[in-house]
Structures are given as C-alpha cells and as structure tokens.
Amino acid sequence: MASIDTLTLPLDQTSAADLAASGLEYARVDADGDGFRPFQRAVARGFLGGESTDDEAENARTTLRTRRLTAVYDRRGVEPEVPVGTIDSWASELTTSPGRTTALWSISAVTVAPTHRRRGIARSMIGGELRTAAAAGFAVAGLTVTEATIYGRWGFSPAAWASDVEIDTGRARWTGPTAPGRLDFVPRDAVVQRLSAVHERVRVQRPGSVPGWDGRWRGVAGLAPGDKSAEKVRAVSYRDADGDETGILVYTIDERDDFSSHDLDVRAIFAVDGEASAALWRFAIEHDLVGRVKAWLQPAVPPVQWMVADRRAVKATLTDHHWLRILDVPGALTARRYAAGLDLVLRVTDPLGFAAGAWRLHVGADGEAEVAAVDGDPAADVELTVGALGSILLGGVRPTELAQTGLVSGAVEALADLDRTFAPESTPLLDIWY
Numbered sequence: 001m002a003s004i005d006t007l008t009l010p011l012d013q014t015s016a017a018d019l020a021a022s023g024l025e026y027a028r029v030d031a032d033g034d035g036f037r038p039f040q041r042a043v044a045r046g047f048l049g050g051e052s053t054d055d056e057a058e059n060a061r062t063t064l065r066t067r068r069l070t071a072v073y074d075r076r077g078v079e080p081e082v083p084v085g086t087i088d089s090w091a092s093e094l095t096t097s098p099g100r101t102t103a104l105w106s107i108s109a110v111t112v113a114p115t116h117r118r119r120g121i122a123r124s125m126i127g128g129e130l131r132t133a134a135a136a137g138f139a140v141a142g143l144t145v146t147e148a149t150i151y152g153r154w155g156f157s158p159a160a161w162a163s164d165v166e167i168d169t170g171r172a173r174w175t176g177p178t179a180p181g182r183l184d185f186v187p188r189d190a191v192v193q194r195l196s197a198v199h200e201r202v203r204v205q206r207p208g209s210v211p212g213w214d215g216r217w218r219g220v221a222g223l224a225p226g227d228k229s230a231e232k233v234r235a236v237s238y239r240d241a242d243g244d245e246t247g248i249l250v251y252t253i254d255e256r257d258d259f260s261s262h263d264l265d266v267r268a269i270f271a272v273d274g275e276a277s278a279a280l281w282r283f284a285i286e287h288d289l290v291g292r293v294k295a296w297l298q299p300a301v302p303p304v305q306w307m308v309a310d311r312r313a314v315k316a317t318l319t320d321h322h323w324l325r326i327l328d329v330p331g332a333l334t335a336r337r338y339a340a341g342l343d344l345v346l347r348v349t350d351p352l353g354f355a356a357g358a359w360r361l362h363v364g365a366d367g368e369a370e371v372a373a374v375d376g377d378p379a380a381d382v383e384l385t386v387g388a389l390g391s392i393l394l395g396g397v398r399p400t401e402l403a404q405t406g407l408v409s410g411a412v413e414a415l416a417d418l419d420r421t422f423a424p425e426s427t428p429l430l431d432i433w434y
C-alpha cells in the first residue's frame with residue numbers, strides 16, 4: 001500500500017451521527033489550531049496527568065502534528081472547547097517477518113472524560129477509527145493498552161508479549177560472551193539520532209515492532225520538557241570491531257539509601273545482534289555501585305537470563321503488549337512469510353464484520369500466502385474469532401494453545417498444520433509504548 005496521509009481522510013459519518021444523537025459533536029482537531037491545547041488538556045486529564053506547561057504542549061504538538069486527532073465535544077458543558085473524548089491515530093508500519101512490514105493503523109490517546117464515561121463515547125470513537133482505517137485500505141490496526149479489559153470487544157487481541165525485567169546484580173554474575181567491540185558514552189545531543197538509527201535496524205527484523213518517532217526518542221533521551229530525571233540520563237553505545245554502531249543503552253541511576261546498591265533504570269536498550277546485546281547488558285549488570293537493574297518491554301524470556309550464572313537473579317514479569325485488530329483477512333495474512341506450506345479453509349467470526357467469513361488460505365513451498373474469500377457456507381477446517389486470528393498472525397501464540405481455550409477449533413491435524421505454518425522466524429516483540 002502506498003503511504004497514505006491519514007490527515008486528509010474524512011470523518012466517519014456513522015460515529016458522527018451516533019454521537020449527534022446523544023447531543024455530542026465529533027470533530028477533527030488541527031494540531032496548529034485553537035483546539036489543540038484543550039485537546040491536550042483532555043488527554044492529560046484522561047490519563048490522570050497534571051496540566052501541561054507551554055513547553056510541554058509545544059513538545060507534544062511537534063509529534064501530534066503528523067497525527068489524526070479526533071475529539072468529541074459536549075458543547076453544553078462549562079468548558080465547551082475541552083473535548084469529552086479524544087483519540088489519535090497515524091499510519092505506521094508493523095514488522096510481520098524479519099525484513100518485511102505492512103501498513104498499520106496505530107491508535108493512541110483514547111480518553112473519555114470521567115464525567116462522560118460509560119455512555120458509548122469510546123465505542124463511537126474506536127468504531128470510527130476502524131471504519132476509517134478499513135476504508136483507507138489498512139489490513140491491521142494496533143494499539144498498546146493501559147488495561148486488558150477494554151479492547152477485546154472491538155476485536156483487538158494481544159499479538160506480542162513483553163517482560164518487565166529486574167536483575168539482582170549481586171546474584172547474577174556475568175557468564176555470557178565477552179564482546180570484542182567497544183563502549184563509549186554518547187553526548188546528550190547525539191542520543192536521539194543514534195537511538196533512532198539503531199532502533200530502525202532492530203525493528204525491521206523483529207515481528208511485532210513498529211518504528212519510533214522523534215518525540216519518543218527525545219523523551220527517552222531526557223530532552224522532553226518536564227522530565228524530572230532529565231539530568232540523570234546517560235547513554236552508551238556499542239561499536240563492533242568494524243566500528244559499526246550496533247547497540248545503544250540509555251539509562252538513569254536511581255539512588256537508594258545504600259550507596260553501594262543503587263538502581264540502574266534502563267530507558268532503552270536496543271541491540272542489532274547478540275554481540276551488542278551482551279556488551280550492553282554486561283555494562284549494566286557490572287556497573288559499580290548498582291544492586292539492581294530494571295528494564296521494560298524485553299523479550300518474554302530475556303536473553304540476559306542465559307548470560308548470567310544465576311538465571312533466577314533475572315526476574316521477568318510477562319505482560320500482553322502489542323494488541324492487533326485484523327480489518328482485512330487477505331491483506332493481513334499475505335503480509336508475512338510462513339514456515340511451511342498449507343491449504344485449508346478458515347472461518348472467522350467477527351461481530352463488527354470486517355474479517356467475518358470463510359477464507360481459503362494457501363501457503364506455497366516458498367512461504368508466501370494466497371487468500372481468497374470462499375462463497376456460500378463451506379465446511380471450514382478451522383474456526384476462530386477475529387481476535388484469535390490477530391493473536392496468531394505473527395506467531396506469538398500457537399493456534400493449538402488457543403484451541404485449548406475455545407477461541408480456535410478444528411481437527412487435530414488441521415491445527416497442527418496451522419501451528420507449523422504460523423511458527424515465527426523470530427518471536428514477536430514490541431519494544432516501545434505507543
């Protein structure tokens with residue numbers, strides 16, 4: 001799909017009519033117009049944040065200028081210009097197989113004012129996004145969630161998982177490889193560009209990943225206004241023996257009472273290969289005066305567990321992280337490479353209709369899929385919900401595991417074939433929030 005300017009797409013008229021029936025107005029917000037500050041206030045309030053300063057608002061504007069901002073207004077309110085509902089979206093890219101990506105309709109900033117909750121405003125806004133995305137040709141929508149209870153009803157489901165990691169450095173003891181390259185501190189003003197460069201190389205190889213953006217990297221680098229830890233941010237990069245920068249670690253040291261046992265909080269650790277990963281984790285674990293290393297959004301089984309004497313010194317707490325919603329079955333299923341050939345009929349149930357139907361999935365010996373709608377009411381080899389299809393899309397969970405839960409059903413052989421075909425080349429991971 002050619003790159004698309006989501007800012008020019010029309011407002012969804014179904015949602016506009018539904019909201020109008022409740023006396024509410026559905027409207028686009030221009031990041032450079034008067035509606036931006038109230039929009040931003042509403043988002044901050046929705047996520048329980050404080051009022052932003054002018055600097056913080058300007059910083060947010062830089063990112064949000066490229067996004068499609070949509071708001072819901074209750075014009076009878078005391079502050080009619082402050083939305084009671086907010087959502088933002090943009091065209092991103094989802095890595096589906098190493099070196100291969102597809103267009104992703106990314107959604108963020110979903111908030112409804114506490115005074116207006118549970119009246120269907122979120123339902124209208126999310127429905128509006130999905131219809132707009134589907135009409136524009138996006139096969140997949142995605143988001144990261146604050147609560148796991150909200151988005152399943154709209155067909156989103158976890159497709160990539162991530163671990164929060166906590167390492168007791170006293171127990172861990174490095175046993176991993178010694179990297180032959182070198183570590184250097186990165187000057188503050190170079191962190192954004194170098195984070196972005198390493199992350200770009202990492203994310204295109206990792207199913208489940210999306211690109212970062214300047215505002216995200218400025219935040220990691222401690223350059224966003226209002227960052228109370230900004231002065232503590234440090235970064236080191238790893239260059240291999242050929243001088244290629246293949247890894248970067250951004251961290252702060254959080255002081256604890258025991259001066260010999262501070263926390264090292266990882267803000268980002270991106271490594272193109274195992275060598276860079278080993279170098280950076282070793283740096284963190286063996287850092288003087290550090291008793292604990294904390295990192296977020298790491299692989300489900302973090303590689304560092306294999307590189308220390310006591311793997312239980314590395315505690316990993318798993319959570320669902322990247323939620324996907326399939327809007328177009330042929331578009332989504334042909335977006336990746338598969339591990340084995342296959343020919344069967346899938347029946348997908350989807351209360352919102354986008355993915356519903358029977359689909360013949362043929363995967364050739366080259367791992368490429370062809371998908372066609374099957375008319376009538378054919379016998380299906382496998383039946384599954386649209387959420388289950390989103391969850392197996394990148395191979396983050398096996399169809400046979402979901403069959404244990406009733407979300408997928410079919411003959412044992414068909415499910416085993418599906419398992420083999422959907423096995424990922426690399427375990428899906430999303431290493432940022434969006």
Ligand SMILES: CC(C)(COP(=O)(O)OP(=O)(O)OC[C@H]1O[C@@H](n2cnc3c(N)ncnc32)[C@H](O)[C@@H]1OP(=O)(O)O)[C@@H](O)C(=O)NCCC(=O)NCCS
Pocket residue numbers: 046047109110111112113116117118119120121122123124144145146147149150153
């Ligand atoms: C989550 C939030 C956006 C929901 O908005 P809302 O307008 O109250 O939601 P709706 O009235 O459209 O509810 C639609 C459905 O979702 C359910 N729902 C809404 N919020 C929910 C929550 N936090 N947990 C579980 N279910 C929720 C409703 O009960 C309703 O269920 P139904 O399909 O059975 O009728 C709102 O509560 C909010 O702003 N929360 C704080 C910010 C936040 O967490 N945003 C999500 C970011 S990922």
